[in-house]
Amino acid sequence: MEPDSYHRIYVERTLALIKPDAIHRSEEIEDVILKAGFAVLQNRKLQLSPEQCSDFYADQYGKYFFPNLTAFMSSGPIIALTLARSNAIAHWKSLMGPVNSTKARETHPECLRAKYGTTDLKNALHGSESFDAAEREIKFMFPNSVIEPLPSREETEEYLSKHVNPTLVRGLTELCKHKPLNPCVWLAHWLMKNCPNMPQIVVEEAEDKK
Known part of the structure; x- marks a missing residue:
């Protein structure tokens, strides 16, 4: 970026x-x-x-x-x-x-x-x-409203550099490889699936205790 x-x-x-x-x-x-x-x-x-x-x-x-x-x-x-x-x-x-x-x-x-x-x-x-x-x-x-402080420009740049750009670059690289018919929808699904902030849930099959 x-x-x-x-x-x-x-x-x-x-x-x-x-x-x-x-x-x-x-x-x-x-x-x-x-x-x-x-x-x-x-x-x-x-x-x-x-x-x-x-x-x-x-x-x-x-x-x-x-x-x-x-x-x-x-x-x-x-x-x-x-x-x-x-x-x-x-x-x-x-x-x-x-x-x-x-x-x-x-x-x-x-x-x-x-x-x-x-x-x-x-x-x-x-x-x-x-x-x-x-x-x-x-x-x-607006004394009754709760206004969270906005991050500084430096904080915003650091967050983008560490957490957004690497994932976005990976997604765009995969997009170029797959060349889907609807690239916007494909990338949106890819980003949702590969979002680093989303916990990855691993389902393990229970061992057969017979």
């Missing part, structure tokens, strides 16, 4: 928020999200209190816009979404576009903030900045 293929199969999560100013366009936005190749793992509509907004945006505390930010984010309902796909954080940030919606309309007119936002504060959407931020924000918005 080529190194680039590891990046194609690596799945990441990010948090997306549809803010109060864009919630009336949520169906359109969610449709764009799905067409962009994201899987929606969790979806929740809620309204945060000013105190909850302060906790969520704790890393922005002390900045001049912080009071307006928390007031705006608690002014009406929002929709929280856990999104997943390869490089989800970067892809969602790119789909949203620049933070300032006015500038976004000049530089990235096709992005979501250009279409649905109005100012730098009322910019329609939120996305996690990093892997660590995504984990924290997802847990904040």
